[in-house]
Amino acid sequence: MSDQAAAFKHRINTALGDEQAHSNFRSAMSMLMEKRAAQFPDEDELLEKRQRANAIRAHALRNLPQLLEQLEQQLINNGIQVHWARDGAEANAIIHQLLEAAGAKSVVKGKSMVSEEIDLNHYLQQHGIEILESDLGEFIIQLAHETPSHIVMPAIHKTKQDIAELFHKHFPELPYSEDVDEMTQQARQILRDRFRQADAGISGVNFMVAETGTLCLVENEGNGRMSTTVPPLHIAVTGIEKVVEKLTDVPPLLDLLTKSATGQPITTYFNMISHPRQAGELDGPEAVHLVLLDNGRSHIKRDEVLLDTLRCIRCGSCINHCPVYVQVGGHAYGTVYPGPIGTVLEPMRLGIDQIGTLTSACSLCGACAQVCPVQIPLPKLINRLRADSVSHQNHSGVKGEGSLRKQAEVLSWKGWRWLYSSPLRYRLFSKLATRLRGLTPSSIGGWSRYRTVTKPAPRPLSELIKEAGFDHE
Amino acid sequence: MPTHPDEIYFMGTCLVDLFYPQAGLAGMKLIQGAGVRVIYPKDQGCCGQPAFNSGYREEALEVARSQMRCFPHEIPIVVPSGSCAGMVIHHWPELFAGETDEKQAIAVSRRTVELTQFLVDQLNLQLEDLGEPTEIAVHTSCSCRNELKVEDRIESLLSQLNQVTVLEQPRKAECCGFGGSFAIKQPEISGAMVQDKTDALHSTGATRVVSQDCGCLMNIGGALEKQQRTMQPQHIAEFLLERTHE
Amino acid sequence: MSSARETIFQALRATSTPATRDIPPQVDRQEWGQSEKVERLTQQMSAVHAEVHHLADGDWIGWVNRELPQRGLSRLLAGGEVAQQLKQRCASSIELKHYQQPIEQWKSTLFNEVDVGITSTRGAIAHSGSLALWATIEEPRLLSLVPPVHIALLHANQIHENFEQMVVNEQWQQQMPTNTLLISGPSKTADIQQVLAYGVHGPKELIVLILEDA
Numbered sequence: 060m061s062d063q064a065a066a067f068k069h070r071i072n073t074a075l076g077d078e079q080a081h082s083n084f085r086s087a088m089s090m091l092m093e094k095r096a097a098q099f100p101d102e103d104e105l106l107e108k109r110q111r112a113n114a115i116r117a118h119a120l121r122n123l124p125q126l127l128e129q130l131e132q133q134l135i136n137n138g139i140q141v142h143w144a145r146d147g148a149e150a151n152a153i154i155h156q157l158l159e160a161a162g163a164k165s166v167v168k169g170k171s172m173v174s175e176e177i178d179l180n181h182y183l184q185q186h187g188i189e190i191l192e193s194d195l196g197e198f199i200i201q202l203a204h205e206t207p208s209h210i211v212m213p214a215i216h217k218t219k220q221d222i223a224e225l226f227h228k229h230f231p232e233l234p235y236s237e238d239v240d241e242m243t244q245q246a247r248q249i250l251r252d253r254f255r256q257a258d259a260g261i262s263g264v265n266f267m268v269a270e271t272g273t274l275c276l277v278e279n280e281g282n283g284r285m286s287t288t289v290p291p292l293h294i295a296v297t298g299i300e301k302v303v304e305k306l307t308d309v310p311p312l313l314d315l316l317t318k319s320a321t322g323q324p325i326t327t328y329f330n331m332i333s334h335p336r337q338a339g340e341l342d343g344p345e346a347v348h349l350v351l352l353d354n355g356r357s358h359i360k361r362d363e364v365l366l367d368t369l370r371c372i373r374c375g376s377c378i379n380h381c382p383v384y385v386q387v388g389g390h391a392y393g394t395v396y397p398g399p400i401g402t403v404l405e406p407m408r409l410g411i412d413q414i415g416t417l418t419s420a421c422s423l424c425g426a427c428a429q430v431c432p433v434q435i436p437l438p439k440l441i442n443r444l445r446a447d448s449v450s451h452q453n454h455s456g457v458k459g460e461g462s463l464r465k466q467a468e469v470l471s472w473k474g475w476r477w478l479y480s481s482p483l484r485y486r487l488f489s490k491l492a493t494r495l496r497g498l499t500p501s502s503i504g505g506w507s508r509y510r511t512v513t514k515p516a517p518r519p520l521s522e523l524i525k526e527a528g529f530d531h532e
Numbered sequence: 533m534p535t536h537p538d539e540i541y542f543m544g545t546c547l548v549d550l551f552y553p554q555a556g557l558a559g560m561k562l563i564q565g566a567g568v569r570v571i572y573p574k575d576q577g578c579c580g581q582p583a584f585n586s587g588y589r590e591e592a593l594e595v596a597r598s599q600m601r602c603f604p605h606e607i608p609i610v611v612p613s614g615s616c617a618g619m620v621i622h623h624w625p626e627l628f629a630g631e632t633d634e635k636q637a638i639a640v641s642r643r644t645v646e647l648t649q650f651l652v653d654q655l656n657l658q659l660e661d662l663g664e665p666t667e668i669a670v671h672t673s674c675s676c677r678n679e680l681k682v683e684d685r686i687e688s689l690l691s692q693l694n695q696v697t698v699l700e701q702p703r704k705a706e707c708c709g710f711g712g713s714f715a716i717k718q719p720e721i722s723g724a725m726v727q728d729k730t731d732a733l734h735s736t737g738a739t740r741v742v743s744q745d746c747g748c749l750m751n752i753g754g755a756l757e758k759q760q761r762t763m764q765p766q767h768i769a770e771f772l773l774e775r776t777h778e
Numbered sequence: 779m780s781s782a783r784e785t786i787f788q789a790l791r792a793t794s795t796p797a798t799r800d801i802p803p804q805v806d807r808q809e810w811g812q813s814e815k816v817e818r819l820t821q822q823m824s825a826v827h828a829e830v831h832h833l834a835d836g837d838w839i840g841w842v843n844r845e846l847p848q849r850g851l852s853r854l855l856a857g858g859e860v861a862q863q864l865k866q867r868c869a870s871s872i873e874l875k876h877y878q879q880p881i882e883q884w885k886s887t888l889f890n891e892v893d894v895g896i897t898s899t900r901g902a903i904a905h906s907g908s909l910a911l912w913a914t915i916e917e918p919r920l921l922s923l924v925p926p927v928h929i930a931l932l933h934a935n936q937i938h939e940n941f942e943q944m945v946v947n948e949q950w951q952q953q954m955p956t957n958t959l960l961i962s963g964p965s966k967t968a969d970i971q972q973v974l975a976y977g978v979h980g981p982k983e984l985i986v987l988i989l990e991d992a
C-alpha cells in the first residue's frame with residue numbers, strides 16, 4: 060500500500076474507532092439535512108432555483124478574465140486595493156507585507172476557508188503576528204490546535220464538555236461551565252477586548268460583485284462585521300472564482316447558500332463592503348485590501364469537465380448529505396476541504412500523488428449532487444479523477460495523474476476485460492463459476508469482515524431462460 | 533419510448549446472471565405476463581460499470597461495446613438493476629464520447645429503462661395480492677433515487693399489494709455502502725455504512741427487505757447473514773411475482 | 779506583484795470564450811401587498827428571536843421612553859435624525875449619546891458604556907425577514923453592532939418582497955455605499971454542539987419597531 064493510502068487508512072480507522080465523534084456527526088448531519096429540507100418544500104421550485112444559480116455561476120466562470128478586470132477596476136475606483144497571488148505563499152507574503160507596512164501586530168480574523176487553504180495563521184504567527192480567530196467555532200479550533208472538521212461548522216466534532224474543558228484550560232480565571240449560553244457569553248467577553256484593540260481584521264469573501272466592486276460576507280455571529288469594521292485595516296482574501304457579474308446575481312445565490320448550508324432562510328448578517336471609510340464617515344477601516352488567490356484555480360478552469368468545481372459556493376451541503384462523511388468526519392480526509400467537494404478539490408490542488416486515494420472513499424451514491432445548489436455533478440467528477448489516478452496517458456493535466464496505477468490492479472482489469480468482452484469466454488466462465496460454487500472462498504478481504512460471501516447461483520440466468528421459454532436471441 | 537411495447541430486450545446484468553438468476557427470471561415473467569414478448573440476448577454480459585467506477589475506462593469501454601452489440605433492434609431495453617440502468621443511461625454517453633459508435637451508444641442509452649420504472653410507466657402493471665399479510669422494509673438503490681430519480685416506482689408497485697405493509701426505515705435515503713469497488717477499497721467505511729443500514733432496517737421489525745438493485749441486496753443480505761439476523765433480502769421482481777402468483 | 783496578475787490573466791484568457799448572459803428569471807415571486815409583507819416580515823423575524831412591535835409612526839419615542847427604563851436600559855446611542863428627534867422628547871431617565879466622533883476617539887465608551895443602539899433602516903425584506911441598513915455619516919456601522927441591544931426603526935411602506943426585488947426596485951447597483959447590511963435577528967451561533975445561543979459578538983437583542991402611517 061502506498062504511503063498516502065496507508066496514512067488515509069489510519070485516519071479512517073481512528074475516526075471509525077471514535078464512537079463519540081461518530082454520534083456527534085450523525086446527529087449534527089441529521090439535523091442539518093432536516094433543516095435544509097424544511098427550507099425547500101417545493102421540489103420543482105428548488106430545481107428552478109438551482110438551475111438559475113448554476114447559470115449565474117457558469118456565466119461568471121465563462122467570462123472570468125473580463126469580470127475580474129471589471130471587478131479590479133471597480134474596486135480601485137471605490138478605493139479598495141487589489142492584490143494578486145498565484146499561490147498560497149504569495150498570498151501569505153502579501154498579507155504579511157500589508158500588515159507590516161501598517162505596523163499591525165495584532166489581528167482578528169473572520170471565518171475563511173481560503174485562509175485555511177493557504178495556512179495563513181501559521182505563517183503570520185511565525186512572523187511574529189498575533190492572529191486570533193473570532194468565529195466561535197474557529198476560535199475553539201484554534202484553542203485546541205486543531206483544524207476545522209467541516210467547512211461551515213468547524214468545531215462540529217466537539218462536544219460541549221470538550222469545549223468547556225478547553226475554555227477552562229485557557230481561561231482558568233473564568234468559571235467552569237458546560238452551559239452553552241454561558242460559554243457563548245464567555246467567548247463574547249474574551250473576544251470583545253480583542254476586537255477593540257486589534258490593529259487589523261482579516262476576512263474571507265463569499266461573493267464579489269464585478270459591476271459594483273462589492274465584497275459580500277455571510278455570517279451569523281457578528282464577528283465578521285467586527286473584524287471588518289472596528290480595526291483600521293481590513294484585508295480580505297479569497298479565490299478568483301468567487302466573482303459574479305451583477306449585484307442582482309447575489310440574492311439568488313445567497314438564498315440557496317444559507318438554506319443549503321444550515322437550513323436558515325438567511326444568516327443573521329449579510330455584509331456588503333464597497334469602500335473603505337469615506338470622508339466624514341465615523342467608523343470602518345481606513346484601508347481595505349483584497350487579495351485574490353489563484354492557487355490552481357486557473358488550471359482547473361482549463362478542463363471542460365473539472366471546471367464545474369469552480370461553481371462551488373462552499374455551502375457544505377454536499378458534506379452534510381455524504382454517507383461517508385457522516386461515518387468518518389472531516390479530519391479523516393486529512394485535507395482542508397472534506398467530504399465530496401474536498402474529494403474533488405484536494406486531489407486537484409495537492410496532486411493525485413499526494414491525496415488521490417480520497418477518491419476511493421466514495422460509494423458514488425450521488426446524494427451530494429442532488430443537493431448541490433449550483434448543480435455540480437460531484438460523483439461524475441470523483442469518478443473522472445479516479446480515471447485520472449490510474450491513467451497511463453497523461454493528458455488530463457491534473458497533478459500526479461497516473462500515480463495510483465498499480466500493475467496488479469491493471470492486470471486484473473485487463474483479465475476482466477478479456478473475460479467479459481467475449482461472449483464465449485464469459486459463458487464458459489459463468490458456467491464454471493456456478494458449477495464450482497462450492498469452491499467460493501468464504502473470506503474475501505475486507506468484504507467478508509462485515510458480510511458473508513454470496514455464492515454464485517447453481518445455474519446462471521443465461522441457462523435458465525431457455526427452459527423458462529424465453530426468446531434467446 | 534412507446535408505452536406498452538410489443539417486445540423488449542431484457543438486460544440481465546452480470547450480477548443477476550451469476551448470483552440472482554431468479555430475480556432476472558421473475559422480472560422477465562412479470563413483463564411477459566403483461567403480454568410483452570421478452571427477448572434475452574444470449575451473448576450479453578456486463579455493462580462495464582465495475583471498471584468504469586474504478587477508473588479503468590478503456591477496459592470498461594470494450595466490455596460495454598460488446599454488451600451494446602447484443603441489443604441492436606429499436607426496442608426498449610429493460611434492466612432489473614438501478615445502477616446498471618444508470619450506467620447505460622447516464623454513463624455510456626460519457627464513456628463513448630468521441631468514439632465512432634458514440635451515436636449508437638446514445639441511442640441505446642435512450643431506450644434503456646430500469647425495471648420498476650418500466651413496469652409502472654410503460655406497462656402500468658396492475659397487481660393483485662394473493663399472499664398472506666406481511667410486513668416488509670424497502671431499500672431503494674441510490675441509482676434509482678439520485679441518478680434515475682425513479683425511487684417512487686417501487687413504492688407505487690408495492691402500494692397495490694393490499695396485504696403488504698411497508699415499514700419505513702430511519703434515514704431511508706442513505707446509501708447502504710455498497711458502491712462496487714468502494715466496498716473493496718474502503719472496506720471499513722463500507723462496513724460501517726452497511727452496519728448502520730442493517731440496523732435501520734432491522735429496527736423496522738420487518739422480516740424481509742426488498743430492493744431494485746442486486747448490488748444493494750448482496751451487500752445488505754451478506755451483512756444481515758453475518759450478523760445472524762433473520763431478515764431476508766429479496767429483489768422486488770421476485771417479491772412481486774411471489775405475491776401475485778399462487 | 780504585477781507578474782502574478784499577468785500569469786493569472788494569461789492562464790484564464792487562454793481558456794475563456796466570453797459568452798452572453800443567459801440567466802433564467804426569478805421564480806419565487808408572490809406579489810404580496812403591504813399587509814402581507816408586514817405579516818411575513820414579522821413572522822420571519824420573530825422566528826429568529828427578534829422582538830417585533832407595530833406602532834403608529836409618531837409613537838416610537840413614547841415606546842422607547844416607556845420600555846427602556848422598564849428593562850433596566852438607560853444608555854442609549856443614536857445618530858442623525860433619530861438622535862435629533864430623541865433629543866427633544868426622550869425621557870430624563872434615559873442617557874442619550876450621540877454618535878458624532880470618529881470611533882478612534884471614543885472606542886472604549888462605545889464598547890463599554892452603551893446599552894442600546896437605535897438606528898433607522900433603509901427598508902426590509904419580507905421573504906427572508908431582514909432589515910436593510912446603509913452606512914451613513916450620521917448612522918455609522920458600529921451603531922447597530924457594538925451595543926448589546928439594537929432597536930431598528932422601520933417604515934412599513936419600505937418593505938420589499940424579497941432581496942432581489944429590493945435591489946432591482948432601488949437600483950442599488952448605481953450607488954453602493956461604503957457598507958450595506960442585511961440584519962435578520964440578533965447575533966447568534968450554533969458552534970457549540972449545534973445548540974443555538976444568542977448574542978455571541980453582536981447585539982444579544984434585536985428589537986424592530988415597524989412604524990405604520992397613522
Ligand code: SF4
Nearest residue numbers: 371372374375377431
Ligand atoms: S460542491 Fe455544491 S454542495 Fe458542496 S459545498 Fe460546493 S456548492 Fe455546496
